[in-house]
Structures are given as structure tokens and as C-alpha cells.
Amino acid sequence: MHLEVQNKKLNKTMSITKGTPNTDFNWEYAPAPEAKDHAKLKKQYDLFINGEFVKPNSKKYYNTINPSNEEVLAQVAEANEKDVDLAVTAARNAYEKYWKKMPAKERAKYIFRIARVIQERSRELAVIESLNGGKPIRESRDFDIPTAANHFFYYAGWADKLEYAFPNRHPQSLGVAAQIIPWNFPLLMAAWKIAPALATGNTVVLKPAESTPLTALKLAEIIQDCDLPPGVVNIITGFGNTGAAMVKHPNVNKIAFTGSTDVGKIIQKSIAGTTKKITLELGGKAANIVFEDAPINQAVEGIINGIFFNQGHVCCAGSRLFVQEGVAEEVISKLKARMETLIVGDPLDKNTDLGAINSKEQLEKIQSFLKIGVNEGLEMYQSSCSLPKKGFFCKPTLFIGAAQSNRVVQEEIFGPVLTIQTFRTIEEVIEKANNIPYGLSAGVWTDKGSKIFNLTSKLRAGVIWANTYNKFDPTSPFGGYKESGFGREGGLHGLMPYLKF
Ligand code: NAP
Ligand code: MG
Numbered sequence: 191m192h193l194e195v196q197n198k199k200l201n202k203t204m205s206i207t208k209g210t211p212n213t214d215f216n217w218e219y220a221p222a223p224e225a226k227d228h229a230k231l232k233k234q235y236d237l238f239i240n241g242e243f244v245k246p247n248s249k250k251y252y253n254t255i256n257p258s259n260e261e262v263l264a265q266v267a268e269a270n271e272k273d274v275d276l277a278v279t280a281a282r283n284a285y286e287k288y289w290k291k292m293p294a295k296e297r298a299k300y301i302f303r304i305a306r307v308i309q310e311r312s313r314e315l316a317v318i319e320s321l322n323g324g325k326p327i328r329e330s331r332d333f334d335i336p337t338a339a340n341h342f343f344y345y346a347g348w349a350d351k352l353e354y355a356f357p358n359r360h361p362q363s364l365g366v367a368a369q370i371i372p373w374n375f376p377l378l379m380a381a382w383k384i385a386p387a388l389a390t391g392n393t394v395v396l397k398p399a400e401s402t403p404l405t406a407l408k409l410a411e412i413i414q415d416c417d418l419p420p421g422v423v424n425i426i427t428g429f430g431n432t433g434a435a436m437v438k439h440p441n442v443n444k445i446a447f448t449g450s451t452d453v454g455k456i457i458q459k460s461i462a463g464t465t466k467k468i469t470l471e472l473g474g475k476a477a478n479i480v481f482e483d484a485p486i487n488q489a490v491e492g493i494i495n496g497i498f499f500n501q502g503h504v505c506c507a508g509s510r511l512f513v514q515e516g517v518a519e520e521v522i523s524k525l526k527a528r529m530e531t532l533i534v535g536d537p538l539d540k541n542t543d544l545g546a547i548n549s550k551e552q553l554e555k556i557q558s559f560l561k562i563g564v565n566e567g568l569e570m571y572q573s574s575c576s577l578p579k580k581g582f583f584c585k586p587t588l589f590i591g592a593a594q595s596n597r598v599v600q601e602e603i604f605g606p607v608l609t610i611q612t613f614r615t616i617e618e619v620i621e622k623a624n625n626i627p628y629g630l631s632a633g634v635w636t637d638k639g640s641k642i643f644n645l646t647s648k649l650r651a652g653v654i655w656a657n658t659y660n661k662f663d664p665t666s667p668f669g670g671y672k673e674s675g676f677g678r679e680g681g682l683h684g685l686m687p688y689l690k691f
Contacts, residue, residue: 219533222540224327229317231404234265237273237427238410240280241420247272254403257324258537258546258581266403269428274395274435277424281366281393282441284421289393290363292419298349301388303416304409305342308381311412312336315377315405320537322404323376324546324582327538329500337662338381341680344664345385348685352390355682361689363391364467365443368436370457371406372449373399373548374503374604380406382679383446384423390688392444395424395436399449401549403427434460442466444688448505451602451628451673469677469687471505471669473602474630476651477623478508478659482516484635488657490524493608496633496659498532498586501544502606503552505674506631508659510592510599511610512619518612522590529573529586536578544606546581553582556605563589563598563607594622602628616644624650629671633659652678 234251236243246267253262269277289297308315312335319330352361367387371379376398387394398406410425426432430453437445437457447457448471461468478496480489496508513521537545547553564570572585584606592599592609599609613619623632632651634642642656652670655661662668667683669675677687 219541221536223536224317224320224331224538224540226317226321226538229314229321231264231318235267235403235407235427237267237269237277238407238414238423238425239273239277239421240284240424241414241418243410244276246270247276252400254322254401256321256581257401257548258578260580263322263404266407266427269397269426269432271435273426273428274432274439277395277426278366278368278436278439278441280421280424281395284419285363285365285393288419289422290391294350294352294391297388297391298346300416300418301342301346301349301385304412305339305346307412307416308335308339308342308409311408312339315408317538318404318408319377320545323373323402324537324548325500325503326542326545327540328542329545333662334375334378337664338378341378341381341385341664345389345684348682349389352685352689355685356689356691359691361390361685361691364688364690365392366441367392367394367444367446367688368439368442369394369396369446370433370436370449371396371398373402374500374505376402377405377409379448380409382448382684386679386684387444387446387688388422390685392688393422395426395442397426397428397433397436400427400429437461444468446687447471451675454675467687469669469679470675471677471679472630472673472675473604473628474505474507474670474674475510475600475602475626475628476506476508476631476633477510477512477619477649478633479512479619479623479635479645480514480517480521481634481636481638481641482514483637484517485637485657486517486520486524489635490521490528492633492635492657492659493521493525494528494532497608498529498544498606499660501547501584503548503604504660506653506660507604508631508633509603509608510623511608512613512623513610514619515612515614518610522588522610525588526571529588530575532573532575532586534575534577534583534585544583544586547584547605548582550582552604553584556584556603556607559598559601559603559605559607560587563596563609566596566598568592568596568598568609594625600626616641620645620648624648627673630669630674631655
């Protein structure tokens with residue numbers, strides 16, 4: 191079954207299974223960098239409050255960098271409690287004065303306008319997303335920015351149809367929503383939060399993650415260009431304590447948080463005893479399950495897409511692979527061969543598959559998990575690619591022969607690290623897949639529809655993909671079970687957390 195192939199260029203012996211389509215792993219592509227001169231960044235960004243950019247009361251700014259070369263991109267304001275209060279007050283006034291009273295079809299026009307301008311400026315936004323976040327331009331250009339625009343289009347459509355969405359239930363807006371988002375999909379997460387809130391008639395204070403504020407600030411400029419009534423959307427930057435002040439503010443009616451389970455728990459505690467509504471989208475540790483009857487080449491591509499594209503910075507990343515015993519050897523050798531073709535490097539190069547890890551802190555977290563896996567006695571395999579000298583990069587990594595009790599299996603790594611376990615029966619894999627604190631997503635690869643239906647009813651995950659992975663659509667709800675949080679974003683379900691009945 192097996193061939194030992196000498197890859198001359200890499201001077202390395204590789205093991206591949208007969209029938210692997212491509213044995214020439216080491217194609218070299220000419221660099222294809224995306225131009226960045228059309229992406230206009232200011233040297234310094236203030237807080238977007240009440241329709242204007244204003245200096246922070248804290249008088250403090252911090253540097254936001256490009257994680258692929260550690261160069262400073264801009265300075266960003268740090269909002270303190272006073273700034274948070276100004277933003278929440280602006281949102282409250284806008285709610286009472288304009289937004290609550292505006293006919294829904296007028297509200298919809300503003301949301302459509304935002305969607306259109308995001309589309310028009312998509313090239314610039316994609317470049318800034320990759321510069322600030324480290325993700326490959328292919329991802330930000332083909333996925334993040336178009337999907338962000340689609341969310342605004344989709345929810346603009348709902349704004350004047352809420353009575354049809356929830357017949358005879360007379361849905362009403364809540365008031366001011368405080369929205370806190372992470373660094374892995376900066377503009378897309380802002381869209382997931384802002385679009386349904388505006389469509390349902392709420393006003394917003396949004397805080398992007400400290401390491402990726404720039405596309406949210408560009409969105410603030412877009413919102414200004416779209417002439418939204420002042421204060422309907424406020425975008426403030428800062429660190430964890432800025433987020434904490436938003437959560438605690440007495441004039442906030444609704445909290446929407448996407449981020450780590452640890453911070454989610456802190457937030458839940460801090461609002462105990464209040465009437466604030468809350469949705470939490472937290473961590474994940476998805477099982478990607480490959481059965482013997484699966485189309486193996488497609489499954490290998492889906493596994494690669496599920497964990498390595500986007501550096502594994504995806505809450506729903508397929509970070510735990512379960513392979514049925516009979517095909518384990520074949521799947522692992524094909525995975526290794528495919529990993530050799532992955533290009534790690536400049537996020538702005540159109541050929542890049544894995545860009546930069548978002549921050550030094552995150553890279554150190556991933557590296558500490560690599561040590562943990564090795565110390566747990568697992569076989570570690572990394573592709574032989576070389577990493578850029580500057581910036582934060584990590585090789586795509588496998589931990590082969592993992593067991594349920596390993597920390598690398600149980601804990602969220604949030605990097606390009608895949609653990610591999612084998613299984614014999616459906617019952618065994620369901621038990622193993624569910625035996626984890628998280629329940630955000632899962633993947634199933636099989637030729638049999640009956641197996642898919644059986645698994646989808648038994649896997650405790652909010653989203654399950656069958657014979658594909660990481661597919662998103664604004665019409666489809668997304669969210670978790672257990673420690674992955676509660677509440678849904680996207681689709682009709684995504685309107686509900688912003689309404690009272
Ligand atoms: P994080 O540390 O929890 O931060 C998320 C956001 O919360 C950031 O804006 C952060 O500000 C802010 N924050 C930090 N401490 C806070 C506090 N005490 N009160 C209020 N806000 C606070 O998460 P992250 O490291 O940015 O993102 C990675 C995590 O997000 C992963 O665990 C991932 O699974 C999860 N995630 C989940 C989903 C989903 O849909 N379920 C989507 C994406 C990511 P700073 O940036 O200044 O710390
Ligand atoms: Mg953080």
C-alpha cells in the first residue's frame with residue numbers, strides 16, 4: 191500500500207499511499223502580492239461616538255500592528271469608563287430620539303446603504319483585514335468581506351418584516367446593545383452583531399478586539415458616510431476593561447459577546463441579578479469525523495480547510511479529527527502530503543494558505559500547546575515549510591495517536607494544530623466527539639445519508655457540516671451548546687436575541 195518517496199528538493203523521505211494524485215509537493219509559485227496603496231489608514235484613530243470621531247477621555251492611545259512583520263499600522267484610542275458612558279448615552283439618546291420612532295422601511299434603507307458601501311470598498315477592507323489580522327488575503331477577499339456585506343443585505347431585508355417573522359407576537363426592540371467581538375473575523379463579527387441589532391430597531395455600542403480594531407474603525411467611517419443618525423452606532427476601542435465597563439453600564443439592555451469561554455463566564459457573573467439580555471458565542475473544539483465510506487480525497491481537503499486555512503483561528507475549526515480505523519493510514523498519509531503543499535507566509539500574497547498568527551501572545555499560547563502535546567507522548571508531525579523570519583507564524587501541525595484524555599484534545603488551542611484519533615464504531619465516535627466541554631460545530635464525511643442523519647441527531651453541536659466544512663450563510667443560524675455559549679446569530683433566529691415579545 192505504501193511508497194517511500196524521496197522528495198529531492200526537501201531532501202526528505204515522505205510516506206504516501208498509492209493513488210495519491212500528486213507526488214510533486216514542492217511547486218513554487220511566483221509571489222503575487224496584493225497592492226496595498228489603495229488602503230488608506232490614518233496615523234491615529236479616535237473613538238466613534240455620536241456620529242463623530244472624538245478624542246478619548248483617557249488621553250491614551252496604543253499601537254496596532256501588522257502581525258506578519260510587527261510594523262505599527264496606526265495608533266488607536268483607549269476608551270475608559272467615561273468614554274463608555276458617553277457612547278452608551280449617545281446610543282440611548284439616538285434610540286429614543288430617532289431609531290425607535292423611525293418607520294422600519296426607512297431603517298432598512300440605512301442598513302442596505304451600509305451593505306452597498308462595504309461592497310464598493312471591499313478591496314480596501316480586505317487588504318486592511320489582512321494587514322491588521324494576519325489572515326490570507328484570499329480569505330478576507332473571498333470570505334470575510336463579502337459575507338459581512340451579505341449580513342447587512344440579509345438583515346436589511348428583515349427590518350420591515352418582523353411582524354411576518356414572528357406573526358401575532360408584536361416584536362419590540364430592546365434599546366441599547368453592547369457588543370464585544372474577538373480578533374479572528376473582525377469585520378464579519380461586527381456585521382453579525384450590528385446588522386440584526388439595527389434591523390430590529392436597537393442602537394449599538396461595539397468594541398472590536400484590541401489587536402484588530404482597524405476594519406471596525408473603517409466601518410465607523412462607512413457609517414458616517416451613510417449618514418446614519420448620530421449615535422445609532424458607536425464604535426469604541428480599548429482593552430478588556432473597556433469591554434467590562436460596557437457590560438456593567440446600567441443603561442445597556444442587551445449584551446452580545448463573542449470570545450473566549452473564560453471571559454464569557456466573567457460577563458455572565460457580572461450581569462447576574464440584572465434584566466440585561468445576553469447572548470454568548472464562545473469557544474469550540476469541533477470533531478471532524480471521517481468514515482471508511484467517505485470520499486477520501488474530498489475529506490482530506492475538508493480537513494485541511496477546517497483547521498489550517500485561517501491559521502486555525504476559527505472557533506468552529508475542525509480541530510479534532512476522528513478517522514475510522516480502516517482508512518486511518520490512508521487519510522493520515524494523504525493529509526501529510528497535502529500539508530507539504532500549504533504555503534505559509536505573507537498574508538497579502540494571493541498564494542498564501544496560512545498567514546500570520548494574530549498576536550505574539552496567541553503564538554506563545556499555541557507553542558505552549560505544542561510542548562504539552564509532545565510531553566503527553568504524542569507523535570507530532572509538522573510540514574517542512576520554512577517560516578518568515580519576522581512576524582508570528584506557526585507550521586501546520588498534526589498530533590497523531592491522540593487520546594481523549596490528552597490536554598491537546600480537550601482544550602481549545604485556536605491555532606493550526608490538529609489532533610488525530612481513530613475509532614471503530616458509530617457509537618464510539620459519538621461518545622468521543624461529545625465527551626468535551628464544548629459543542630459549537632462538527633463535521634461528518636460519509637457516503638451514507640442515513641449515517642449523516644443518525645449523527646446529526648446525536649452530536650451535541652450547534653452546527654454540523656456533512657461532506658463539507660466551514661460553510662457560512664447569513665440565512666443560517668450559528669451558535670453553540672454547553673460551554674460554547676447560547677443564543678443564535680444569523681438567520682431568522684438571529685433576530686430573536688434583539689427583540690422582546
Ligand atoms: P477574548 O479574550 O474573550 O476577547 C473577546 C473580546 O472580549 C475582546 O474584544 C476582548 O477585549 C474583550 N474582553 C476581554 N476581557 C473582557 C472582560 N472582562 N469583559 C468584557 N470584555 C472583555 O477572546 P479572544 O482571545 O479575542 O478571541 C478568541 C476566542 O473567541 C476563542 O476562544 C474563540 O473560540 C472565541 N470565538 C468564538 C466565536 C463564536 O462564534 N462562538 C467566534 C470567534 C471567536 P481585548 O481584545 O482587549 O482582550
Ligand atoms: Mg483577549
